[in-house]
Amino acid sequence: MTQNTAKLVFWGVRGSTPTLERDTWRYGGNTACLEFLAPGGTRFILDCGTGLRMLGNRLRAPNNHWAESHEAIEAHVLVTHYHWDHIQGIPFFQPFFEIQNRFHFCSFESESLGRHSLRQVLEAQLAKPYFPVDVTTMKSMRTFREVTGGEEWEIEGTRIRTAWLNHPQGCLGYRLETTAGSVVYATDNEPGVPELDENLRKLAEGADVLVYDAQYSPEQLATIRKGWGHSSWLEGVKIAREAKVGHLVLFHHDPDSSSRTIDGFLSAARQEFPATWAAMEGMSINLSERGVNLKLPDARLGQRRRLRFSATVSGLCDDGRAFEEKATVRDLSVQGAYLYLHSRPRLQSELRVVIEATGDESHSSVLSLRGAVVYCESGREKNQNGVGVVFVEDSGLESPRD
Ligand SMILES: [Zn+2]
Ligand SMILES: [Zn+2]
Numbered sequence: 001m002t003q004n005t006a007k008l009v010f011w012g013v014r015g016s017t018p019t020l021e022r023d024t025w026r027y028g029g030n031t032a033c034l035e036f037l038a039p040g041g042t043r044f045i046l047d048c049g050t051g052l053r054m055l056g057n058r059l060r061a062p063n064n065h066w067a068e069s070h071e072a073i074e075a076h077v078l079v080t081h082y083h084w085d086h087i088q089g090i091p092f093f094q095p096f097f098e099i100q101n102r103f104h105f106c107s108f109e110s111e112s113l114g115r116h117s118l119r120q121v122l123e124a125q126l127a128k129p130y131f132p133v134d135v136t137t138m139k140s141m142r143t144f145r146e147v148t149g150g151e152e153w154e155i156e157g158t159r160i161r162t163a164w165l166n167h168p169q170g171c172l173g174y175r176l177e178t179t180a181g182s183v184v185y186a187t188d189n190e191p192g193v194p195e196l197d198e199n200l201r202k203l204a205e206g207a208d209v210l211v212y213d214a215q216y217s218p219e220q221l222a223t224i225r226k227g228w229g230h231s232s233w234l235e236g237v238k239i240a241r242e243a244k245v246g247h248l249v250l251f252h253h254d255p256d257s258s259s260r261t262i263d264g265f266l267s268a269a270r271q272e273f274p275a276t277w278a279a280m281e282g283m284s285i286n287l288s289e290r291g292v293n294l295k296l297p298d299a300r301l302g303q304r305r306r307l308r309f310s311a312t313v314s315g316l317c318d319d320g321r322a323f324e325e326k327a328t329v330r331d332l333s334v335q336g337a338y339l340y341l342h343s344r345p346r347l348q349s350e351l352r353v354v355i356e357a358t359g360d361e362s363h364s365s366v367l368s369l370r371g372a373v374v375y376c377e378s379g380r381e382k383n384q385n386g387v388g389v390v391f392v393e394d395s396g397l398e399s400p401r402d
Contacts, residue, residue, distance in 0.1 A: 003039070003288070004180050004288060005180050005286055005288040006037060006039050006286070006288070007285070008036050008037075008209065008284065008287070009034065009035040009036075009037075009055075009282075009283075009284045010051075010279050010283045010284070011030065011033040011034065011035060011052065011054050011281065011282075012028070012031045012032050012034075012047075012051020012089070012281065013027060013028050013030070013032070013252070013280060013281055013283075014027075014029055014031050014253050014255060015031065015085055015213070015215050015230070015252035015253060015254060015255070016031070016215075016254065016255050017084070017255050018031055018049075018085075021258075023259055024257070025259070027253055027262050027278060027280050027281065028051075028281025028282070029281075030049060030050040030053075031051060031084075031086070031088060031089070032047040032049035032051065032080075032085055032251075032252060033047050033049045033051030033052045033055060033089055034046040034047065035055055036183060038157065038176070038178050039179055040156055040157055042155060042156040042157070043073075043074065043075040043076070044077075044078060044158070044176065046174065046185050047078075047079060047086045047187070048079060048088070048089045048090045050085075050088050051089060052092065052093045053089050053092040053093060056092070056094040056096075057094070059073055059095055060095070072101055072102070073098075075104070076106065077103055077105045077106065078107070078185075079105065079106065079107035080107075080165075080171050080172050080173070080174070080185070080187060080188060081107070081167065081170060081172065081188060082113075082117065082121050082169070083188070086188075087125065090121075090122060090125055091126055095140065096138050097137060097140065098139060098140055099140065101140040102140065102141045103141070103142050104142075104145065105119075105142060105143065105144045106146075106147055106160075107144075107146065108146060108147060108170060109146045110170065111170070115146070116144060117146065119142075122135060122142075147162055147172070149162055149163050149164030150163065150164075150199075157178065157179070158177065158178050159175075159176070159177040159178075160174060160177075161175040161177070161203060162174055162175075163175075163199040163200060164196060164199060165188060165189035165200060166189055166191070166193045166196045166197075166229070167188045167190065167229040168229045171187075171189065173199075173200060175204070178287075180287045180289070181208040181287030181288070182206075182208050183208065183211070183285075183287070184203055184204045185211045186200055186204065186210065186212050186213065187211065187212070187213045187251050189212075189231050190228070190230055190231060191235045200239060200243075201239060201242055201243045204243035204245055205243050205244070206243070206244055207245045209245070209249060209285055210236075210239065210243070210249065211279065212236040212248060212249065212251060213230050213231040213236075213252045214231060214232055214233040214235075214252065214265060214269075214278075215231065215252045215253065215257075216230055216254060217232060217233075218234040218235075220232070221234075221235070232265075233250050233268060234269070234272075236248050236250060236269065236273075236276075237269050237272040237273040240276070241272075241273060246275060246291075246292055247275045247277065247292050247294075248273055248276045248277070249277045249279050249285075250262070250265060250266060250276065250278045253279070262278050263278075265278065274320070277294060280296060280297065281297065282296070283295065283296050283297060307331060307367065308329070309328070309329040310326060310327070310328055311326070311328075311329050312324060312325070312326055312327075313325060313326075335391060336371065336374075336388065336390040337371075337388075337389050337391070338375075338386065338387070338388050338389075340381050340385070340386060341384060341387050342383070343385070344378065345373045345376060345385075347373055347374070347375075348372060348373060348374075349372070349373050351371050351372070351387075351389050352368065352370050352371075353367075353368075353369045353370075353371065353389065353391075354366060354367070354368045354369075355368075355369070369391045370392060371389035372390050373387060373388070374388045374390050376388070
């Protein structure tokens with residue numbers, strides 16, 4: 001990256017444990033892992049949850065092609081604490097196992113582990129009987145630095161600052177300050193200890209982006225989840241306002257929060273602090289003199305088809321105004337369907353469904369979908385079978401440009 005731009009990428013946004021449930025897919029199921037690219041190209045990795053595996057794959061295959069010659073990778077790995085959801089990706093990060101790569105780890109000395117805590121964590125994760133190969137197979141060069149709250153230092157032009165957060169067994173918040181902008185990563189924090197609350201506000205003061213723990217609803221935080229070491233969107237909003245941050249990103253989603261639940265937290269937070277976002281796997285934020293620019297991943301899970309339908313679309317504009325207008329749907333992704341069939345397709349077999357679209361005489365639109373049979377029950381309707389199908393993406397589909 002040659003321009004004065006920094007980039008923050010979200011590889012894992014879930015708290016506590018990874019999720020695979022379909023209703024969590026839209027925001028993502030991997031646990032905490034962020035990548036920060038400073039203006040000079042220095043790479044930081046914030047936490048090593050299961051999202052780290054995806055980052056490793058991307059570093060090895062930047063254009064979805066596995067790199068032939070493995071260029072050396074160097075990164076500064078800042079770990080907030082040692083709970084599973086922040087370290088579990090370590091054994092699955094391929095670049096750790098390659099001799100040409102260099103990693104500079106940074107975390108704190110844990111009371112339970114003593115000196116060289118993070119080094120011990122790494123070795124323990126790859127110890128028998130937890131993992132098939134031991135830590136000697138991790139061929140990359142690794143250095144370890146132990147810091148505490150309130151420290152400040154510089155790495156290749158990026159100022160790093162830490163603050164203690166309120167979390168069982170301790171947790172560090174990090175601020176990364178560059179010429180392109182500043183990011184504060186403060187996850188796993190329960191409000192209510194005045195000194196630590198104050199620390200966090202100082203750490204976040206005037207930051208362009210604050211990534212904050214919003215695991216629970218304000219009601220859960222006040223009742224059944226009090227003392228669990230986490231926070232809510234409402235606390236995030238308060239900190240964002242008081243510390244005058246530019247953008248608030250709700251992070252560390254509860255494994256039991258569906259995408260709809262997170263939608264609800266986000267819209268409630270936006271009522272109070274409009275520049276709020278909900279962290280999503282694959283989301284990236286660019287920081288530059290022009291401000292903060294957020295990009296979401298392609299969230300369409302089903303197979304996409306080019307079409308031309310007219311539709312009435314209503315929603316909210318950037319400035320919060322409601323709109324409704326006639327529009328043309330140019331492509332559509334569909335996840336699945338429930339059909340009645342005389343035939344009885346085999347489970348896990350392939351099914352092709354062709355739907356002829358009507359209602360627009362000037363264009364004949366045919367929706368051709370390939371799917372896998374996931375459900376079949378006999379005799380639902382007039383001796384027909386009820387068949388569930390999940391559509392799968394055809395490879396090599398181009399997206400419409402017009
Ligand atoms: Zn956590
Ligand atoms: Zn934790």
